[in-house]
Amino acid sequence: MTKCGYVSVIGRPNAGKSSLLNWLVGEKIAMVSHKANATRKRSNIIVMHENDQVIFVDTPGLHETEKLLNQFMLDEALKAMGDCDLILFLAPVTDKISHYEAFLEKNKKNTKHLLLLTKIDFVSNEEVLEKMKEYEQYSDKYESIIPVSIKKATTHADILDVVVKHLPEHPYLFDPEILTTDHLRDIFKEFIRESIFENISDEIPYETDVLINKVEEKKNVDVIKATIIVQKSTQKGMIIGKGATAIKRIGKDARVKIEKLTGKKCFLELFVSIKKGWTKNKEGLKDLGYDID
Ligand SMILES: Nc1nc2c(ncn2[C@@H]2O[C@H](COP(=O)(O)OP(=O)(O)O)[C@@H](O)[C@H]2O)c(=O)[nH]1
Ligand SMILES: [Mg+2]
Numbered sequence: 001m002t003k004c005g006y007v008s009v010i011g012r013p014n015a016g017k018s019s020l021l022n023w024l025v026g027e028k029i030a031m032v033s034h035k036a037n038a039t040r041k042r043s044n045i046i047v048m049h050e051n052d053q054v055i056f057v058d059t060p061g062l063h064e065t066e067k068l069l070n071q072f073m074l075d076e077a078l079k080a081m082g083d084c085d086l087i088l089f090l091a092p093v094t095d096k097i098s099h100y101e102a103f104l105e106k107n108k109k110n111t112k113h114l115l116l117l118t119k120i121d122f123v124s125n126e127e128v129l130e131k132m133k134e135y136e137q138y139s140d141k142y143e144s145i146i147p148v149s150i151k152k153a154t155t156h157a158d159i160l161d162v163v164v165k166h167l168p169e170h171p172y173l174f175d176p177e178i179l180t181t182d183h184l185r186d187i188f189k190e191f192i193r194e195s196i197f198e199n200i201s202d203e204i205p206y207e208t209d210v211l212i213n214k215v216e217e218k219k220n221v222d223v224i225k226a227t228i229i230v231q232k233s234t235q236k237g238m239i240i241g242k243g244a245t246a247i248k249r250i251g252k253d254a255r256v257k258i259e260k261l262t263g264k265k266c267f268l269e270l271f272v273s274i275k276k277g278w279t280k281n282k283e284g285l286k287d288l289g290y291d292i293d
Contacts, residue, residue, distance in 0.1 A: 003052040005167035008080040008111075011090030012099050013037045013061030016118040016150070020090065021045045021058050023150040024159070028261065029180050029187060030058050031194035037061060037206065038197055040069070040290070042076050043190075044181040046174055049160040053172045057084060062103060069206075069279045072290040078106065086166045087113035093120045093131050093147070104141060112166055115142040116159070121149040185212045188258055192226055192270070195253035196239070199246060204238055207231040207279050209288045213271075221265040222258070228272045229288065231279060236272050247272065 009017045013036035022028050024047050031038055043058045059080045060073035081087060087107065091100055100115065107113065115135060120128050128147050135145055144162050174181065189210045197205045209229045216223040228250075230236050240247045251270050258266045278284035282292050 001169040003167040004170040005085035007086045008057045008084040015090040031190040033197040052164045093117045115145045117147040120147045121151045191257040192254040195250045
C-alpha cells in the first residue's frame with residue numbers, strides 16, 4: 001500500500017516556505033520574494049518520494065494584521081492548518097521561539113507537526129545546536145526537529161523520509177506525473193506578480209494584482225495577455241516607468257520564468273489598469289478572487 005496525504009507548510013511571512021517547496025519539487029512553481037507577504041493563496045505542490053505521494057500546501061504566512069487582504073491571507077493559512085495530515089512549521093534559525101509558541105496556540109486541532117529550522121546557512125553549527133536545544137522544551141509537541149538550508153543541502157531525503165512516515169496509507173490522490181494542481185494560468189499570474197515584487201519598490205506590489213486575460217497555447221509559443229491591476233493612478237505611472245522601462249523589465253523577467261517552466265517561447269503582453277482601492281473593500285477583493293467570509 002502506498003502512503004499519500006496533505007502536508008500544510010506554515011510559518012511567518014518570509015520563513016522560506018515557497019522556496020522550500022520549489023526546492024523539494026525540483027521546479028520553480030511557487031513565487032518567492034525577499035519581501036514578506038508575497039504568497040497570497042494556498043497552492044498544492046506534489047512531490048513523489050519513492051512510492052509515496054506528498055501533497056504539500058504552500059500558504060501565506062501567519063501574521064497579525066488589520067488589512068483586509070492580509071486577513072484573507074491569514075485565513076488561507078489557518079484553513080490549511082486545520083485540514084491536513086501533517087504540518088511543517090518553518091522557523092528561520094534566527095527567529096525568536098515566540099513565533100513557534102504563537103503557532104502552537106493557533107494549532108487548535110493539535111495536528112501533528114514537524115519543526116523545520118530554516119536558513120541555517122546564516123549561522124554556525126553551534127548556533128543551530130543551541131537553537132535546537134531551546135526548542136527542546138516543546139519536544140512533546142513536535143514529532144521531529146529538522147535543520148535545513150536550501151542553499152547548502154544536497155538531498156531531499158532527510159525531510160521527505162520523515163514526512164512520509166507520518167502520512168496515512170492511501171492510494172495516490174493525483175496522477176504521479178503532475179507537480180501541482182494549480183492551473184498554468186495561475187502560475188503565470190504568480191510569476192508576473194513575482195516580477196513586480198522584484199522590480200517595483202515600496203508598498204506598490206502589495207496593492208497590485210494580476211489578471212490573466214488570455215492564454216493561447218500554440219505549438220511553439222504561448223501567447224499571454226495579462227493586466228496588472230493597481231489601486232491608484234500614481235501607481236500606474238510607477239509600474240509603467242519612464243519610457244515604459246519598468247513594465248518592460250517586469251515583462252521580460254516574467255517571460256524568462258514562464259519560458260523556463262514551459263520549455264517554450266512566450267509572447268507576453270502586459271496592460272495596466274486602475275481599480276480604485278481594490279484591497280480596501282470586500283467587493284474589490286472578491287472580484288480578484290480573494291473571497292472573505
Ligand atoms: N540563505 C537562505 N535564504 C533562504 C533560504 N530559504 C529561503 N530563503 C530566502 O528567503 C526569502 C523568503 O523566501 P520565501 O520562500 O518567499 O518565503 P515564504 O514567505 O515563507 O514563502 C527569499 O529571499 C529566499 O530566497 C535558505 O535556506 N537560505
Ligand atoms: Mg511564500
